[in-house]
Amino acid sequence: xxxxxxxxxxxxxxxxxxxxxxxxxxxxxxxxxxxxxxxxxxxxxxxxxxxxxxxxxxxxxxxxxxxxxxxxxxxxxxxxxxxxxxxxxxxxxxxxxxxxxxxxxxxxxxxxxxxxxxxxxxxxxxxxxxxxxxxxxxxxxxxxxxxxxxxxxxxxxxxxxxxxxxxxxxxxxxxxxxxxxxxxxxxxxxxxxxxxxxxxxxxxxxxxxxxxxxxxxxxxxxxxxxxxxxxxxxxxxxxxxxxxxxxxxxxxxxxxxxxxxxxxxxxxxxxxxxxxxxxxxxxxxxxxxxxxxxxxxxxxxxxxxxxxxxxxxxxxxxxxxxxxxxxxxxxxxxxxxxxxxxxxxxxxxxxxxxxxxxxxxxxxxxxxxxxxxxxxxxxxxxxxxxxxxxxxxxxxxxxxxxxxxxxxxxxxxxxxxxxxxxxxxxxxxxxxxxxxxxxxxxxxxxxxxxxxxxxxxxxxxxxxxxxxxxxx
Numbered sequence: 454x455x456x457x458x459x460x461x462x463x464x465x466x467x468x469x470x471x472x473x474x475x476x477x478x479x480x481x482x483x484x485x486x487x488x489x490x491x492x493x494x495x496x497x498x499x500x501x502x503x504x505x506x507x508x509x510x511x512x513x514x515x516x517x518x519x520x521x522x523x524x525x526x527x528x529x530x531x532x533x534x535x536x537x538x539x540x541x542x543x544x545x546x547x548x549x550x551x552x553x554x555x556x557x558x559x560x561x562x563x564x565x566x567x568x569x570x571x572x573x574x575x576x577x578x579x580x581x582x583x584x585x586x587x588x589x590x591x592x593x594x595x596x597x598x599x600x601x602x603x604x605x606x607x608x609x610x611x612x613x614x615x616x617x618x619x620x621x622x623x624x625x626x627x628x629x630x631x632x633x634x635x636x637x638x639x640x641x642x643x644x645x646x647x648x649x650x651x652x653x654x655x656x657x658x659x660x661x662x663x664x665x666x667x668x669x670x671x672x673x674x675x676x677x678x679x680x681x682x683x684x685x686x687x688x689x690x691x692x693x694x695x696x697x698x699x700x701x702x703x704x705x706x707x708x709x710x711x712x713x714x715x716x717x718x719x720x721x722x723x724x725x726x727x728x729x730x731x732x733x734x735x736x737x738x739x740x741x742x743x744x745x746x747x748x749x750x751x752x753x754x755x756x757x758x759x760x761x762x763x764x765x766x767x768x769x770x771x772x773x774x775x776x777x778x779x780x781x782x783x784x785x786x787x788x789x790x791x792x793x794x795x796x797x798x799x800x801x802x803x804x805x806x807x808x809x810x811x812x813x814x815x816x817x818x819x820x821x822x823x824x825x826x827x828x829x830x831x832x833x834x835x836x837x838x839x840x841x842x843x844x845x846x847x848x849x850x851x852x853x854x855x856x857x858x859x860x861x862x863x864x865x866x867x868x869x870x871x872x873x874x875x876x877x878x879x880x881x882x883x884x885x886x887x888x889x890x891x892x893x894x895x896x897x898x899x900x901x902x903x904x905x906x907x908x909x910x911x912x913x914x915x916x917x918x919x920x921x922x923x924x925x
Contacts, residue, residue: 726753741765
């Protein structure tokens with residue numbers, strides 16, 4: 454039975470066409486995308502005749518050994534993937550890139566995002582005789598491509614992309630081509646680059662920086678690029694295109710040295726902090742950021758407010774992201790391991806602590822307690838994004854209403870729950886204003902507002918599906 458589980462953080466993809474060191478460069482690029490996925494990793498290569506790959510569980514060095522990487526030497530085309538589970542269990546069979554062996558030609562497939570009608574399509578494919586090997590939604594596209602009757606691979610890909618809904622960045626590797634496609638709302642990020650005359654594709658530009666590639670441009674919503682030995686074919690698979698890049702990319706997920714639409718994530722996060730300072734009128738002695746993703750917002754807050762910014766929390770580099778830890782008890786232990794207050798910065802002072810978001814409240818509650826234990830006179834919390842009130846169905850770990858504290862508690866209730874003297878969130882309008890000032894063409898804010906830009910077919914309640922069927 455196909456099982457749609459609680460969502461986790463999105464994944465990272467990388468691809469490169471016609472480079473003699475394709476596998477090695479892909480491995481290096483995946484290192485820089487490791488923050489996007491730590492459950493498993495894989496690389497699939499092509500040399501024009503065969504498709505071969507390696508994958509495993511855990512961080513990249515655990516997932517792909519040097520022996521496995523050496524076995525991919527000589528392949529000139531490659532795609533890679535680092536994974537968090539968006540749908541499907543955390544097990545080796547679900548680690549990408551997938552390899553499909555077929556008489557029509559083998560292909561490799563890597564996907565970042567989440568398909569919102571995968572269950573519907575999968576049931577139809579299974580009724581038609583398709584046999585699925587994984588519980589991942591990503592496998593659906595592979596089956597659609599292999600069942601297509603046309604001999605035109607590009608036409609088959611465009612037809613398949615028009616059948617699926619959701620947020621996706623796909624890489625499809627065949628023995629003679631590499632295709633990259635982005636959903637027609639552009640929810641997931643995907644970038645085009647070049648190194649030594651070879652084209653490359655990545656979820657973030659930090660991957661280009663790592664391997665010394667140049668950043669050409671962002672892949673556009675609804676666009677599909679196909680690379681062959683003859684060059685690059687730039688096409689659109691959908692006439693319905695809009696820009697709805699995930700807001701949480703700017704707030705939290707992307708590395709600060711990455712760029713979207715040639716705008717620095719670092720500068721956008723500083724601007725979010727500045728906007729929060731405009732909206733949050735609190736007197737204090739020191740501003741501190743929760744490391745690492747909130748440090749830029751704290752800096753921007755300090756620069757606008759004039760309140761000194763110092764490092765008040767020390768982060769352990771050996772503890773993963775706590776909101777993806779599987780149960781509450783383990784999350785609380787991980788938080789205690791993760792953040793330690795610096796007493797000399799905190800003691801006797803009125804402290805404003807800046808964080809990028811509050812999901813369950815576990816981390817915030819511990820941080821406030823730790824700051825008070827370190828002698829803070831007052832603790833005020835500022836959040837550089839609006840309250841997370843709604844689940845994300847597009848591939849990010851804000852899973853169910855029950856796990857989102859802002860979905861069922863007011864700001865004042867949350868303030869009391871985490872025991873701060875005051876709690877302030879950035880407004881939705883203020884967030885969008887920052888993005889507009891930094892060249893954004895539109896963002897998805899569904900996790901804040903409940904306004905979903907892409908239909909969420911698989912996740913509708915039965916009565917909602919009935920209404921849609923009847924056209925209500």
